[in-house]
Amino acid sequence: MQSQIQIEEIEPSYNGYVVPESIELATALDQYWLERLALCEQTIERYSVAAGDTASERDWQSFCARGTGFLNKYLSKATDSIDAPLRHLWQCSFAMAREARRQQRMALALPNRDARIKLFTRLLTDKKIDFSLGDGALLLAELTEGKSLDSRDIENSVRAAQQRALLRAVRNGGPEHYSISLEDFESLQLT
Numbered sequence: 001m002q003s004q005i006q007i008e009e010i011e012p013s014y015n016g017y018v019v020p021e022s023i024e025l026a027t028a029l030d031q032y033w034l035e036r037l038a039l040c041e042q043t044i045e046r047y048s049v050a051a052g053d054t055a056s057e058r059d060w061q062s063f064c065a066r067g068t069g070f071l072n073k074y075l076s077k078a079t080d081s082i083d084a085p086l087r088h089l090w091q092c093s094f095a096m097a098r099e100a101r102r103q104q105r106m107a108l109a110l111p112n113r114d115a116r117i118k119l120f121t122r123l124l125t126d127k128k129i130d131f132s133l134g135d136g137a138l139l140l141a142e143l144t145e146g147k148s149l150d151s152r153d154i155e156n157s158v159r160a161a162q163q164r165a166l167l168r169a170v171r172n173g174g175p176e177h178y179s180i181s182l183e184d185f186e187s188l189q190l191t
Contacts, residue, residue, distance in 0.1 A: 110150055116141035119151055123158045130179040143188045161185050 111119060120137035129136065144154065161184035169178035 110148060111154070113141055113145065116144055116149075116154065119154050120158070123155060124180070127162070128179045130181045136182060139182065140185060140188060143185070147188075157185060157187050160187050 117137050120140045121133060124133055124137065149157075161180050164184040164186070165178055165180040168184075169175060
């Protein structure tokens with residue numbers, strides 16, 4: 001016990017004791033912070049003068065005009081990549097799609113009867129259905145006549161029909177009983 005007390009007295013803890021700084025160290029620290037403050041004030045003064053300079057503003061504007069051209073290229077590529085699917089889906093001309101891209105606004109009308117038939121055919125292709133694809137797509141397109149359903153609403157109705165068919169298959173004993181029927185499109189019949 002005696003040896004521990006002697007160690008504490010010889011090497012004081014920095015948590016419990018205040019260790020005085022030497023005068024030279026205190027002077028050096030004060031001078032360092034005064035120099036730092038002077039440098040910061042000079043930098044602030046230099047930048048405040050530059051901020052009010054109209055030539056600097058023009059330089060910044062010209063950089064933004066020249067230095068961000070790559071963004072326009074990416075935007076152009078992105079809009080070009082959606083042109084083909086939209087033209088294919090809605091069978092609109094390239095000029096119409098180009099004009100819409102130029103205006104950067106495109107109003108898409110609701111799909112007509114033929115477009116709805118093609119959309120249902122595309123969405124139900126490669127799905128296990130218990131009806132004729134052509135007749136079913138025609139009937140579903142006629143069920144949606146006069147309803148304000150866009151392509152997303154039609155896709156959602158097909159997904160809902162798939163979910164109903166899956167639940168029915170689970171109730172009936174497993175995946176071998178899975179097939180989409182026209183009754184699964186009850187959301188279209190109710191709207």
